[in-house]
Amino acid sequence: MSEQTLSNLSREERRFEPPADLAADANVKEEAYARADSDREAFWADAADRLDWGQKWDQVLDWSNPPFAKWFVGGTINAAVNCVDRHVDAGNGDKVAIHWVGEPDDDTRDITYAQLKDEVSKAANALTDLGVKKGDRVAIYMPMIPEVVVAMLACARLGAPHTVVFGGFSADALASRITDCDAKVVITSDGGYRRGAASALKPAVDEAVEKTAGPDGQSQVRHVLVVRRTGQDVDWDDDRDVWWHEAVDNASADHEAEMHDSEHPLFVMYTSGSTGKPKGILHTTGGYLTGTSFTHWEVFDLKDDDVYWCTADVGWITGHSYMVYGPLANGATQVMYEGTPEKGRWWQIVQDYQVSIFYTAPTAIRTFMKQGREIPDGYDMSSLRLLGSVGEPINPEAYVWYREVIGGDRCPVVDTWWQTETGQIMISPLPGVTAGKPGSAMKGLPGVGADVVDDDGQSVPDGSGGYLVLTQPWPAMLRTLWGDDQRFKDTYWSRYPKQGFYFAGDGAKKDEDGDLWMLGRVDDVMNVSGHRLSTTEIESALVSHPKVAEAAVVGAADETTGQAVCAFVILRESAGDGGPDIVEELRKHVQKEIGAIAKPRQIMVVPELPKTRSGKIMRRLLKDVAEHREVGDVTTLADSTVMDLIKDKEGSGAAED
Ligand code: WTA
Numbered sequence: 001m002s003e004q005t006l007s008n009l010s011r012e013e014r015r016f017e018p019p020a021d022l023a024a025d026a027n028v029k030e031e032a033y034a035r036a037d038s039d040r041e042a043f044w045a046d047a048a049d050r051l052d053w054g055q056k057w058d059q060v061l062d063w064s065n066p067p068f069a070k071w072f073v074g075g076t077i078n079a080a081v082n083c084v085d086r087h088v089d090a091g092n093g094d095k096v097a098i099h100w101v102g103e104p105d106d107d108t109r110d111i112t113y114a115q116l117k118d119e120v121s122k123a124a125n126a127l128t129d130l131g132v133k134k135g136d137r138v139a140i141y142m143p144m145i146p147e148v149v150v151a152m153l154a155c156a157r158l159g160a161p162h163t164v165v166f167g168g169f170s171a172d173a174l175a176s177r178i179t180d181c182d183a184k185v186v187i188t189s190d191g192g193y194r195r196g197a198a199s200a201l202k203p204a205v206d207e208a209v210e211k212t213a214g215p216d217g218q219s220q221v222r223h224v225l226v227v228r229r230t231g232q233d234v235d236w237d238d239d240r241d242v243w244w245h246e247a248v249d250n251a252s253a254d255h256e257a258e259m260h261d262s263e264h265p266l267f268v269m270y271t272s273g274s275t276g277k278p279k280g281i282l283h284t285t286g287g288y289l290t291g292t293s294f295t296h297w298e299v300f301d302l303k304d305d306d307v308y309w310c311t312a313d314v315g316w317i318t319g320h321s322y323m324v325y326g327p328l329a330n331g332a333t334q335v336m337y338e339g340t341p342e343k344g345r346w347w348q349i350v351q352d353y354q355v356s357i358f359y360t361a362p363t364a365i366r367t368f369m370k371q372g373r374e375i376p377d378g379y380d381m382s383s384l385r386l387l388g389s390v391g392e393p394i395n396p397e398a399y400v401w402y403r404e405v406i407g408g409d410r411c412p413v414v415d416t417w418w419q420t421e422t423g424q425i426m427i428s429p430l431p432g433v434t435a436g437k438p439g440s441a442m443k444g445l446p447g448v449g450a451d452v453v454d455d456d457g458q459s460v461p462d463g464s465g466g467y468l469v470l471t472q473p474w475p476a477m478l479r480t481l482w483g484d485d486q487r488f489k490d491t492y493w494s495r496y497p498k499q500g501f502y503f504a505g506d507g508a509k510k511d512e513d514g515d516l517w518m519l520g521r522v523d524d525v526m527n528v529s530g531h532r533l534s535t536t537e538i539e540s541a542l543v544s545h546p547k548v549a550e551a552a553v554v555g556a557a558d559e560t561t562g563q564a565v566c567a568f569v570i571l572r573e574s575a576g577d578g579g580p581d582i583v584e585e586l587r588k589h590v591q592k593e594i595g596a597i598a599k600p601r602q603i604m605v606v607p608e609l610p611k612t613r614s615g616k617i618m619r620r621l622l623k624d625v626a627e628h629r630e631v632g633d634v635t636t637l638a639d640s641t642v643m644d645l646i647k648d649k650e651g652s653g654a655a656e657d
Helices: 020-024 031-038 040-048 079-092 113-129 146-158 171-181 202-211 285-299 317-329 345-353 362-371 396-406 485-493 535-543 582-593 619-626 642-648
Strands: 059-062 070-073 096-101 108-112 137-141 162-164 183-189 191-194 197-200 223-227 241-243 265-271 279-284 307-310 333-337 357-360 386-390 413-416 450-453 465-470 502-510 516-521 525-528 531-534 548-558 562-571 602-605
Touching: 031 040, 040 059, 040 285, 070 285, 079 113, 079 146, 079 285, 079 317, 096 113, 096 146, 096 345, 108 113, 113 146, 137 146, 137 171, 146 162, 146 265, 146 317, 171 183, 171 202, 171 265, 171 279, 183 202, 197 202, 202 223, 265 285, 265 317, 279 285, 285 317, 307 317, 307 345, 317 333, 333 345, 362 396, 362 548, 386 396, 396 413, 396 535, 450 502, 465 516, 485 502, 516 535, 525 548, 525 562, 531 535, 535 548, 535 562, 535 582, 548 619, 562 582, 562 619, 582 602, 619 642
Parallel strands: 096 333, 137 162, 137 183, 162 265, 183 223, 223 241, 307 333, 307 357, 357 386, 386 413, 562 602
Antiparallel strands: 059 070, 096 108, 191 197, 265 279, 450 465, 465 502, 502 516, 525 531, 548 562
């Protein structure tokens, strides 16, 4: 298949220059690109020097056995000491680390670095009492409460790798992760608050632990440490279960931290792959902390008086890298919110806490667009100075809305591309350097080798598309898949063995200026009549229509054209039912925006789209509908009834010409 066919369809002329004061005082300036190019290892060594090490490394990178990297070889470091103790030692113990906002009104806590240090030390002592030793795995299944941060850092302090499982996952999912990494202790809570109501967590842990029992009826899980959050009734196993408020609150706040090897495992984060079995992405200590803390300081241009807020749940990599390890290693003050984005609540928090840096996902932005700008317009958000986006391509319309409505047309937007596997942001504008283009993640950060290549691994010329690869090792890169080196090699490193590139699984294109546009996973790229089309590009075109709030596009098998474009759209509230000609109107709109080739064969106006709990659209299910098949497994959907609503609409909206 010719790479030429991944055509450069959309054109974006708008540019947003960095604000002059930000540019003048930026943490990272233009010169960093050349400096990193001239000596990549020296560049990352400087980044590592921002941290406190026990023993300094004697080698920056050992890449003698690719794809198994070792960073800062011979160095010793403790992640918790870097995230907490060193700020207290530097005299910043009274600085607020976390402004925590609970979902019920008026339920807030401000936690200083000194308090966080005490809590982490107590939790480390309590875990030690429960038999947790360096190297043991601990599973964490908790809501967005401060104790989850304390739990993660306590594990890091002991050198006991944690695996945080998103609280919205089922008991089965939790059990499979506990089994895969052989966790000895589970930390959880009785429940948490979501959408105004208490929802239980402990029963899922009980069920999961039961499922992990071996033939002798014994589970490998020795203890379950339980935070009391909601006060719900819980079943209790006296030998196994321990209350956090008894074990941790009564523990000593003195804890001597050991310095761990730079390559000591820090955590395992499970993410879905192409097979049913989730992949356990392994991150280690020194390189991960270097990559996340440096990029957090660089991309968000963090200053001492900033109030930073990343809305991601701690159960995802964004919560790990840009809520826990990156910001805390930098001594930032941040907001942590327990709940979901109810209308207006986020903006109330921005106003109340004078948030200056805000990091969220395009799916949230599009939801707010759908609700209308009157809601955010009701709040004073003049404290904001920088906005970030992550998780999926941000379409130009959502980018511009975010910039104008949330950012008051003065805040730069950084569209950050990265993955669970990369650990750290890889491709992004630099807020003090880059003139942002709506919809483009621009280029690899200083020290990052990112390129777009064809099937043979040749770099494609500007103006064409192909596969996104990372050409150089980077500090926070995954080290392997937990217990499965072979799958690690096969999944990420086997596509371009000659060049030794990391294959990200994403399609991308370079525009005429050489800037990068992410086109979604390569399996979301369609081939229509020999032309490759990106689902993202067509979705973007649909969303640019004033009546459309959200769109998902799939390529459905078609006898004549190979694949055909099928679109599912949600209309804005203000558009009502869209009118009798809505389908034809939208098809014409796509034709106008991109070209006749991209005109959807079918458009279905639907009330909801099937999304996973992390907000990703499950196109596989939409493809089933578009191809008139029985709809596949819906168990990973946030709301499994959505597919019924969509199927009810089937048969409408077809148009052939
Ligand atoms: C997608 C989330 C376009 C991409 C940090 C990647 C993006 C996958 C962007 C990783 C972005 C993430 N623009 N696409 N700014 N950020 N993606 O592991 O397809 O949950 O491969 O990590 O999300 O998702 P993950």
